[in-house]
Amino acid sequence: MSNQILQPTDSSLIHPLLAHHAAGLGADRADYQDAIERLIHNLINISDPEGKFLLRLDDGRVIDTKSWHGFEWTQGVGLYGIYKVWEMTGDAKAWDIMSDWFEARFKEGMPSRNINTVAPFLTLAYLFERNGNRSYLPYLESWGEWVYSGLPRTEEGGFQHIVYNSVNHQQLWDDTLMMSVLPLAKIGLLLNKPHYVEEAKRQFLVHIKYLADVKTGLWFHGWTFDGRHNFANALWARGNSWVTIVIPEFLELLNLPKDDALRMFLVSTLEAQVKALAKHQAPSGLWRTILDDETSYEEAAASAGFAYGILKATRLGYLPKDFEAMGISAAKAVRAHINAEGELTQVSFGTPVFNSIQEYKDIPLTSMPFGQAMALLALGEFMRRFI
Template identity: 30%
Template sequence: MISEAHRGDWGMDIDHWDWVPGVGVISLMEYATVGGQEKVIEYLLQWVNRNKHKADGVKVINALAPFAIFPELYRQTGDPWFLQKAMSTADWMLNTAPVTREGALEHTVTENVDFPEQVWADTVFMAVLFLARMGGLTGESRLADAALRQTLLHLQLLQDPATGLLYHGWNSREGNHMSAVRWARANAWITLAVPQIVMEVQGVADIPEELHSRYSSLAAALRSCQAGNGLWHTVLNRPDYVQETSGSAGIACGFFKGVKNGLLDSSFLDSARLAVSGILPLIAENGQVQGVSGGTPVMPSEEAYNTIEVYPSLYGQGLVMQLLAQELELEDRQL
């Protein structure tokens, strides 16, 4: 993940300030905190110093992902710069970032394209998780409440009441889910983020019961469409479509965290472990994770999701790293 040989590779170059390297550094932080790897913290500090000048280039929701490591870096170092920068970014989210008519954060990206009044599942992991971590760090109820409000609003707008699964996006202007596809990685972003958001804001804000019930419904629906080898198909309700590794890792890691944080019962550990067994053979000898689909906007049709190019990426590497870190931590707790 940190090799300079990846420079210029969109999927694997970590020295940018956007969602792809953002998921990478979030995952490295997860590995560091679970495994007590001080050298990884040192690397992350170096990464921020190398790339922080890029953070102010464009303020968009998708590029907020790297800020999710700032609360822990502040705890580790006491450097007030991390707190000040994170607070100014959180204030931008609350006061300036565009929102839809429902009040949900509009999904904005660094690429030269607009998605006016569109709500994407990705936002919960890329931006709302950071907001929750800031609420937990500072104890400010306004931050915690905003994180919970955005999380619940995204679930309300994206969850299919018939199946419990999530659609990739919602178009507020048109009042529909566009191509109405239940995409695996979209479901993974929220499945993984919600237990962390709840953990961060507990004691600062009251967790709505609706959040618990919606998350339980989502997890049960995901478990019902898990393939026999432990993976999920890129379109969850299409077992004839390709299986996708990053979405599978994110869902399974969310199950581990959901059980750990009391949102799910322990039976979900079996599904998570099954996913681990299915993903391990997809890690090549050089460490690259296979079967990861490329960056995916809301596609025009269900069929289009099955044609996305597959290649190694930092989010694929990172989500698998988070999954394995959770499995190892669970094993350590049971010893």
């Protein structure tokens, strides 16, 4: 028997294939699991006791976009973040949170239909796919058909970004792809309505045509056919992050072959955007609310969206692995902005299309359901590095 005492090898001499796959992350798995649990707890307990962020409509309705109990895009994205946690973990508490939310909203009655109130139906479609609850089906059928045939259109058939307090005549917003187009595609696949899926494909093409900046690869927040311009030409971070999220989601959903023309076009569009994002990532790992304006504040929700989309796209092979380090850096920066109460800090409030850059920079920071959800997406995708 040898009496040799093994000495640790200099880590720089270890071949990458022999190193543990999580060794270079500089992150603790248990810490991220705990952060996800606290994010969910905070998400479903967000409140606005002073009514500071309520939307008061001319007809007397009061729309709550901040707390968990409203019915808007903010809660819709929140539901999707929780669903993605359930999808990876099977956490029964996460499932119950989603089911209870829909049961409560159905009892209250449906809101008026617009681009943003469609957002929760993406998660409802996934729940129906899993549990076959027949009570969900009429809602999916009715809202899916409204998006397809009832939603106001712009020139060239684009989905007009109508919201609670504005019809936004002839306007395209990058938010629309996440809030209405992705739900339409999922409902179309689920209910065997291929014309829904084809319409969703067309919407991606129309929105790319008018919102993707050919000079930078980044996206403008909005476009109007009434005057034919991009408003403030704002390269707004959260609007861009919806794109970074939704293209990998859409590609995964459709499962198009690698030589499919639409897939190749969407992949190249995403890669152009992510290449541009690499130039604007701050040393902290976050991005600023106006991507190319160093005087604007760093914004954590958009950064979480970028982290999720980049990490997922590299994992699924839509983007080269070279981009993964950027996504990891962003995810770790997002984790650093989750406080002890589970709140993702440095999140900007809901933001319309503005006519000046300064108006974007003046949007207040506050905890929001979509911010919590985008952090859930980012941390959940990051957690796959430990598997």
